[in-house]
Amino acid sequence: MKKVEGIIYTRDLEKLSQALEAAGFIVQEVLYDGRRAINSGVLKGIAYVYNLINRVKIRIVINDDLVGTLMDTLRSFGNCSFNIFPEEQICLA
Numbered sequence: 894m895k896k897v898e899g900i901i902y903t904r905d906l907e908k909l910s911q912a913l914e915a916a917g918f919i920v921q922e923v924l925y926d927g928r929r930a931i932n933s934g935v936l937k938g939i940a941y942v943y944n945l946i947n948r949v950k951i952r953i954v955i956n957d958d959l960v961g962t963l964m965d966t967l968r969s970f971g972n973c974s975f976n977i978f979p980e981e982q983i984c985l986a
Contacts, residue, residue: 895960897953899967899975900925906949912966919952 900923901909909918924945933942955963960977967975 894954894980895957896978897955897960897963897967897975898950898978899973900948900950901967901970901973903947903949905970905973906951908970909951909966913953913963917953921950921952923948923950 903922906920925948926945933940935941953963964975964977967973
């Protein structure tokens with residue numbers, strides 16, 4: 894068993910879900926400091942400018958024989974980053 898963690902664009906989440914065929918994974922919304930896009934917003938009447946980009950962090954626990962297939966799928970999304978952890982670092986509780 895391996896645990897794969899990574900950050901992808903929000904728009905790629907549906908593609909990933911279809912590629913995994915409902916194998917089950919954890920999704921967490923994160924803000925990424927991309928230093929490329931500048932967004933603005935208003936909070937309580939005060940205008941803010943920030944360069945945080947919405948991304949999705951995923952965690953997947955899969956069998957060893959499926960790691961290659963999963964990584965090929967993830968690489969097809971383009972700009973994303975992933976880490977693979979060995980079985981000793983997996984906590985399923």
